[in-house]
Amino acid sequence: MSRTPVLCIAGGGTGGHVMPALALADAARERWSDLNVRFIGAERGLEAKLLPERGESVLLLAMHGIKGAGLWQKLRVLIWELPKSVWTIRRHWQREERPDLLVGVGGYASVSAVAAALLARVPVILYEQNAMPGLVNRTLGRFCQRMMLGFAAASEHLGGGVKSEVTGNIVREAIVRTQWQPHQPPRLLVLGGSQGARILNQSVPEACAMLAREGRVFTVTHVAGSDKAAREAAVDTYAQAGINADVLPFCDDMPSFYAAGDLMIARSGAMTVSEAAVCGMPCIFVPLPHAADDHQRHNARALADCGGALLIDQQQMTADSLAAQIDSCLFDADLLTTMSRATEAAAPLNARDRQLDVLAAFLPAARSLQGREVCS
Numbered sequence: 001m002s003r004t005p006v007l008c009i010a011g012g013g014t015g016g017h018v019m020p021a022l023a024l025a026d027a028a029r030e031r032w033s034d035l036n037v038r039f040i041g042a043e044r045g046l047e048a049k050l051l052p053e054r055g056e057s058v059l060l061l062a063m064h065g066i067k068g069a070g071l072w073q074k075l076r077v078l079i080w081e082l083p084k085s086v087w088t089i090r091r092h093w094q095r096e097e098r099p100d101l102l103v104g105v106g107g108y109a110s111v112s113a114v115a116a117a118l119l120a121r122v123p124v125i126l127y128e129q130n131a132m133p134g135l136v137n138r139t140l141g142r143f144c145q146r147m148m149l150g151f152a153a154a155s156e157h158l159g160g161g162v163k164s165e166v167t168g169n170i171v172r173e174a175i176v177r178t179q180w181q182p183h184q185p186p187r188l189l190v191l192g193g194s195q196g197a198r199i200l201n202q203s204v205p206e207a208c209a210m211l212a213r214e215g216r217v218f219t220v221t222h223v224a225g226s227d228k229a230a231r232e233a234a235v236d237t238y239a240q241a242g243i244n245a246d247v248l249p250f251c252d253d254m255p256s257f258y259a260a261g262d263l264m265i266a267r268s269g270a271m272t273v274s275e276a277a278v279c280g281m282p283c284i285f286v287p288l289p290h291a292a293d294d295h296q297r298h299n300a301r302a303l304a305d306c307g308g309a310l311l312i313d314q315q316q317m318t319a320d321s322l323a324a325q326i327d328s329c330l331f332d333a334d335l336l337t338t339m340s341r342a343t344e345a346a347a348p349l350n351a352r353d354r355q356l357d358v359l360a361a362f363l364p365a366a367r368s369l370q371g372r373e374v375c376s
């Protein structure tokens with residue numbers, strides 16, 4: 001008797017990995033009603049909160065990231081935490097169901113899970129959200145069945161041994177259904193990615209206050225991250241300038257957030273850019289300057305090059321220059337409409353179905369491997 005196929009989605013850390021993982025799980029369950037979806041993540045990642053809240057089955061690993069870590073911490077992760085978590089995953093698969101297919105969505109738990117899957121001969125699909133692939137995916141790619149790419153530009157940076165497919169980034173369905181429309185008075189959105197961005201928390205309220213002093217009327221919704229002091233300072237600056245502003249630590253309702261905006265100032269994380277594109281949101285992007293291989297600039301270019309977004313260098317940005325950029329877009333209805341059409345035209349067509357088609361190509365193959373697998 002054939003058993004229910006199991007798909008394991010591994011990775012996380014920040015919203016840029018967790019949100020597409022959730023969207024992929026929902027889409028896969030909708031296409032294959034008999035599919036079991038399991039997750040592997042890190043205790044310290046956003047997934048440790050979001051996945052149990054949704055009732056998802058998740059194996060959480062006690063792992064740290066190595067980005068920005070000191071030498072001792074890096075050694076500890078590579079020599080101790082990584083092998084230990086690979087062992088934990090393989091034991092888990094011996095006790096519970098071993099997956100038929102693993103999708104690595106990036107983030108530190110993804111590396112252990114991909115390594116465990118390769119050792120256990122579970123087929124692996126990597127999913128790279130960014131327009132510039134990360135070192136880990138570039139390295140692991142040649143050992144995996146396929147790499148799904150969120151942006152076409154990413155394929156230019158992959159070595160010959162990697163089999164990749166441009167699918168676009170999978171965006172949650174409720175966001176796909178959200179459509180940009182103009183409001184009166186205009187509404188500005190501020191989004192520093194899933195963790196907030198200090199530079200946006202400082203510069204945007206100041207820039208908005210300058211515009212308000214010049215008599216401009218507009219409202220602001222500002223997602224500022226978990227730093228309470230930064231949020232309070234932003235609230236004060238908006239209030240003193242008489243601006244109607246809503247400042248949040250995190251937004252649980254992104255479709256309503258996008259629906260409420262005329263222009264968004266944001267970091268250019270892969271999913272922020274992809275979500276802006278599917279909604280047709282005109283944007284001003286301020287890429288994170290020290291992102292690996294400058295990948296946020298590459299992401300932002302996908303919308304900037306077609307006229308849907310402006311791209312500002314953080315190093316050159318001042319409250320004055322930002323105020324001028326906001327002023328030139330937010331109050332020009334024709335420009336906003338043109339930008340909105342340009343972002344929408346840059347959105348990938350049917351990323352959801354394209355990703356599911358890639359998975360479909362490997363799920364049956366994975367099942368036929370079942371009998372030959374030896375779990376040590």
Ligand SMILES: CC(=O)N[C@H]1[C@@H](OP(=O)(O)OP(=O)(O)OC[C@H]2O[C@@H](n3ccc(=O)[nH]c3=O)[C@H](O)[C@@H]2O)O[C@H](CO)[C@@H](O)[C@@H]1O
Pocket residue numbers: 014015016017019020106129130192193194195223249250251252254267268269270271272273275288291295296299
């Ligand atoms: C500092 C850092 O390492 N940033 C990386 C991280 O960004 P980050 O985690 O910020 O990711 P993205 O901008 O790609 O996506 C954020 C996701 O979180 C959601 N969201 C965000 C805020 C909120 O309040 N509520 C909410 O639901 C958004 O709708 C989106 O789905 O992963 C991205 C994808 O690999 C990378 O491109 C970024 O460079």
